[in-house]
Amino acid sequence: MKKLALALAATLGLAATGAQAQNYPTRPVTMIVPFAAGGPTDVVARIVADHMSRTIGQQIVIENVAGAGGTTGIARGAQAQPDGYTIMMGHMGTHGAAPALYPNLKYDPAKDFAPIGLAAGTPILIVAKKDFPANDLKGFLDYMKTNGEKVNMAHAGVGSVSHSTGILFNSIIGAKPTMVAYRGTGPALNDLMANTVDYMTDQIVNVAPQIQGGNIKAFAIATPERSPALPNVPTTKEAGLPDYQVSAWNAVFAPKGTPPEIVKKLNDALVKALDDENTKKRLLDLGGVIPSAQERTPESLQKLVESEVARWTPVLQAAGAKAE
Amino acid sequence: MGDFLSNLTLGFGVALTPLNLGLAFLGCLVGTLIGVLPGVGPIATIAMLLPITFGLDPTGALIMLAGIYYGAQYGGSTTAILVNIPGEATSVVTALDGHQMARQGRAGVALGIAAIGSFFAGTVATLVIAALGAPLTRLALIFGPAEYFSLMVMGLVFAVVLARGSILKAIAMILVGVLLSTVGTDLETGEERMTFGLQFLVDGIDFAVLAMGIFGIAEILRNLDHTEHRDVVRQSIGRLLPNRDDFKQSYKPVLRGTFIGAVLGILPGNGAVLGPFASYTLEKKLARDPRRFGRGAIEGVAGPESANNAGAQTSFIPLLTLGIPPNAVMALMVGAMTIHGIVPGPQVMTRNPDLFWGMIASMWVGNLMLLVINLPMIGMWVRLLKVPYHLMFPAILMFCCIGIYSINSLPTDVMFIGLFGFVGYMLIKFGFEPAPMLLGFVLGKLMEENLRRALIISRGSMETFIDRPVSAGLLAVALILLVLALLPTVRKGRDEVFTE
Numbered sequence: 001m002k003k004l005a006l007a008l009a010a011t012l013g014l015a016a017t018g019a020q021a022q023n024y025p026t027r028p029v030t031m032i033v034p035f036a037a038g039g040p041t042d043v044v045a046r047i048v049a050d051h052m053s054r055t056i057g058q059q060i061v062i063e064n065v066a067g068a069g070g071t072t073g074i075a076r077g078a079q080a081q082p083d084g085y086t087i088m089m090g091h092m093g094t095h096g097a098a099p100a101l102y103p104n105l106k107y108d109p110a111k112d113f114a115p116i117g118l119a120a121g122t123p124i125l126i127v128a129k130k131d132f133p134a135n136d137l138k139g140f141l142d143y144m145k146t147n148g149e150k151v152n153m154a155h156a157g158v159g160s161v162s163h164s165t166g167i168l169f170n171s172i173i174g175a176k177p178t179m180v181a182y183r184g185t186g187p188a189l190n191d192l193m194a195n196t197v198d199y200m201t202d203q204i205v206n207v208a209p210q211i212q213g214g215n216i217k218a219f220a221i222a223t224p225e226r227s228p229a230l231p232n233v234p235t236t237k238e239a240g241l242p243d244y245q246v247s248a249w250n251a252v253f254a255p256k257g258t259p260p261e262i263v264k265k266l267n268d269a270l271v272k273a274l275d276d277e278n279t280k281k282r283l284l285d286l287g288g289v290i291p292s293a294q295e296r297t298p299e300s301l302q303k304l305v306e307s308e309v310a311r312w313t314p315v316l317q318a319a320g321a322k323a324e
Numbered sequence: 325m326g327d328f329l330s331n332l333t334l335g336f337g338v339a340l341t342p343l344n345l346g347l348a349f350l351g352c353l354v355g356t357l358i359g360v361l362p363g364v365g366p367i368a369t370i371a372m373l374l375p376i377t378f379g380l381d382p383t384g385a386l387i388m389l390a391g392i393y394y395g396a397q398y399g400g401s402t403t404a405i406l407v408n409i410p411g412e413a414t415s416v417v418t419a420l421d422g423h424q425m426a427r428q429g430r431a432g433v434a435l436g437i438a439a440i441g442s443f444f445a446g447t448v449a450t451l452v453i454a455a456l457g458a459p460l461t462r463l464a465l466i467f468g469p470a471e472y473f474s475l476m477v478m479g480l481v482f483a484v485v486l487a488r489g490s491i492l493k494a495i496a497m498i499l500v501g502v503l504l505s506t507v508g509t510d511l512e513t514g515e516e517r518m519t520f521g522l523q524f525l526v527d528g529i530d531f532a533v534l535a536m537g538i539f540g541i542a543e544i545l546r547n548l549d550h551t552e553h554r555d556v557v558r559q560s561i562g563r564l565l566p567n568r569d570d571f572k573q574s575y576k577p578v579l580r581g582t583f584i585g586a587v588l589g590i591l592p593g594n595g596a597v598l599g600p601f602a603s604y605t606l607e608k609k610l611a612r613d614p615r616r617f618g619r620g621a622i623e624g625v626a627g628p629e630s631a632n633n634a635g636a637q638t639s640f641i642p643l644l645t646l647g648i649p650p651n652a653v654m655a656l657m658v659g660a661m662t663i664h665g666i667v668p669g670p671q672v673m674t675r676n677p678d679l680f681w682g683m684i685a686s687m688w689v690g691n692l693m694l695l696v697i698n699l700p701m702i703g704m705w706v707r708l709l710k711v712p713y714h715l716m717f718p719a720i721l722m723f724c725c726i727g728i729y730s731i732n733s734l735p736t737d738v739m740f741i742g743l744f745g746f747v748g749y750m751l752i753k754f755g756f757e758p759a760p761m762l763l764g765f766v767l768g769k770l771m772e773e774n775l776r777r778a779l780i781i782s783r784g785s786m787e788t789f790i791d792r793p794v795s796a797g798l799l800a801v802a803l804i805l806l807v808l809a810l811l812p813t814v815r816k817g818r819d820e821v822f823t824e
Contacts, residue, residue: 038659158514194465209669
């Protein structure tokens with residue numbers, strides 16, 4: 001019903017497109033989340049949008065437009081009126097890996113958006129089945145050198161975070177495991193726990209409970225610092241693989257051409273949300289990493305997008321991965 | 325046992341607080357009302373209503389969400405029975421005989437037995453979860469790709485038995501369903517298959533779109549085509565609730581359905597989908613006169629509905645004990661839990677015992693609420709059938725469009741129900757049954773993915789399906805079922821079970 005009301009509001013609003021940015025926002029703002037409700041990106045979006053709504057004085061309504069690894073929703077957002085009433089929650093996949101995976105991508109992550117700011121990063125962990133013969137990253141790398149042929153790596157489908165980060169990991173360590181695809185992280189984890197597949201890389205929010213419960217083992221976390229949720233898991237740097245630094249970041253974008261005053265207003269609201277103790281706690285509870293003050297500006301987000309596209313494109317193309 | 329009782333006491337202590345009772349009631353009511361919208365199954369309902377739980381504490385929010393889930397599930401059955409539009413895979417079977425009952429003026433009885441069977445199944449399944457949840461978790465881990473493949477093969481054999489008409493046509497329809505399920509991005513390679521370069525086909529065809537078109541829209545077309553068949557409206561309504569005879573016919577199917585549904589529900593990887601189909605197949609095989617099936621047999625509603633609800637309930641086991649969502653609805657529940665600051669996993673049981681046991685107790689409370697809400701509403705739903713059809717069908721069409729659009733916000737989905745509706749109409753005209761096709765569609769994807777996964781892991785060796793005992797057992801059952809199904813055809817040249 002909310003959606004219907006919004007659609008109505010949007011139609012009426014068109015008549016007053018000229019409305020000044022000063023008064024923004026005079027009606028609810030739609031935030032497109034390019035994934036199904038309940039996923040990690042959706043959760044971050046809802047937590048952040050909840051606080052941002054209070055700052056801008058209008059409700060930010062989440063609209064889940066899932067499909068094609070998130071590119072369907074982002075493509076729709078990129079084509080929306082740049083009036084600040086449609087914004088979107090992009091992430092590492094849609095604004096980093098997508099150009100390599102989708103040759104017919106309908107948007108350019110670096111050119112078609114007005115970046116608002118980074119919302120939260122989710123660390124990536126290297127995890128393996130409980131019965132895996134190695135107990136730390138070094139042992140794992142040694143094992144891969146001699147038994148690489150026999151090993152199966154699980155991932156949650158081409159274009160998913162676990163797929164992209166897994167390919168990056170394999171290219172760094174020079175491993176060529178047999179890749180086994182699942183539809184989503186849940187089934188992949190299930191088979192990892194059942195010792196059917198050997199290892200995978202995935203976001204902390206998905207794997208942390210199973211690590212704490214002793215159902216799978218964790219070799220390393222790909223962040224500069226250890227996570228408070230898993231204090232016993234070493235960083236990749238400590239474990240001897242400093243090159244593997246990766247995070248599934250989520251960031252807010254507006255379509256290109258959104259007035260700078262509106263971008264500033266939204267960025268202020270986002271920064272305020274990230275400074276709020278309660279919002280911060282909710283994100284940290286999920287294992288998220290709160291961006292530092294310098295990382296929160298639109299400019300640094302633009303740089304992040306450019307560097308991510310430059311980083312993922314060669315790795316994914318070398319692996320021959322595509323999801324046309 | 326002492327533990328079990330004290331845990332349940334703790335649970336009911338949480339679930340029976342006035343606030344949580346109210347939330348369970350509200351969840352069931354809202355879930356039922358939204359779930360009744362054609363095409364809007366539990367997934368869409370929960371996704372839509374998720375935000376309204378944000379202001380609540382986690383336990384209350386989850387109790388309400390679980391209520392929405394049962395409500396939507398039940399609401400979907402109501403739509404299947406009244407207007408022949410199954411909102412999701414599990415209510416396809418309910419539509420078969422349920423809608424025929426409605427056409428014969430027995431809509432109230434069908435709805436009543438569905439509600440009562442569901443309540444019974446829900447009660448049993450809740451006890452199963454409370455008593456055996458943790459040990460049963462291991463079952464979920466026994467099932468690897470090879471086992472799933474074999475389970476799906478068995479499921480396809482059910483689809484053959486499901487058919488009413490010619491067995492050849494049924495098999496053809498199953499294969500079409502399997503073929504349709506392969507549209508979209510290939511999971512392993514990321515290549516597009518049969519999308520004709522069309523963007524909206526990249527993620528495949530949505531079940532709700534297919535089911536709504538093939539069943540719902542096609543039904544409307546057929547009704548408009550020959551008015552004299554549209555007996556729904558003119559039939560007297562008859563009794564609103566099942567009587568003694570109905571119960572006598574139904575209690576065994578309910579018991580069997582509950583058992584089948586509960587077992588299959590525990591399996592992750594959407595095992596619960598098979599529950600209603602398996603139950604229907606079993607009832608049809610056991611019935612003294614199988615020809616009544618598909619023409620309004622009450623067993624064909626009682627069994628599958630119980631299986632459906634038992635499965636819906638026990639599919640919480642992998643989520644609650646492992647934190648692993650076995651299907652899309654449960655994935656949504658995971659999201660709901662994380663939004664409320666609870667990361668589901670093996671620790672929830674020890675770390676948040678009040679939440680864990682409170683939720684289990686509230687499952688039973690939710691089922692009771694459903695009964696309380698739905699029995700009085702039957703009268704209202706049935707009266708709806710009295711609305712003249714020329715007023716009714718535009719409304720159904722409109723709700724179909726709203727429902728389908730609200731799921732993915734894609735205009736192409738709305739166009740597709742029109743296309744599938746036309747296809748469904750042609751199929752009916754040529755005497756093809758849509759139900760086996762839908763089952764083929766649901767199982768096809770799971771079957772293909774698990775086949776390829778199993779073969780990748782075994783490095784291409786087919787023996788993996790026979791080496792693994794559970795997989796071998798399932799394949800053997802499938803073979804026996806198939807032989808039993810085909811035997812009469814071979815022996816008499818004419819099949820009593822399948823031909824009318």
